[in-house]
Amino acid sequence: MDIGLVPELLVTSLGESLDFWCGLCGFEIVYERPEDKFACVGLGRSRVMLDQRGAGRDWETGPLERPYGRGVNFEVHVPAVQPLVERLRAARWPLFLAPEVRTYRVGAEAVTVEQFLVADPDGYLVRFQADIATSPSDMA
DSSP, X not given: OOOOOOOEEEESOHHHHHIIIIIITOOEEEEEEGGGTEEEEEETTEEEEXXXXXXXXXXXXXXOOSSOSTTOEEEEEOSOSHHHHHHHHHTTOOEEEEEEEEEEXXXXXXXXXXXXXXXXXXXXXXXXXXXXXXXXXXXX
């Protein structure tokens, strides 16, 4: 599998993060180093590394306060968003942005997607997105 970019997120609790990413969002552990409180999780072609802060080497460039990851969201392509939304709602996990259908211009094409955003236990935003249609763009 060709993976070009894999973010590594500092997390407060690896266990809570795995409950969210794997238990609620459908990711699976690709590999882990329990002695370092580290895991790489994957869903389809997406990968995220989770590293518990203070358990091993941390790459902190400045003060770290919640919510982590301000100014970034991680887009994850899924076949459909509704099953994931239903799982999160059943667990009473709040959505940052309710499901919506949006059309974006991508070069000469218009891509229509269904998407929603949810924050993980540390506040990292994850945007789950499913393609609905692609057509020639008439967007100005």
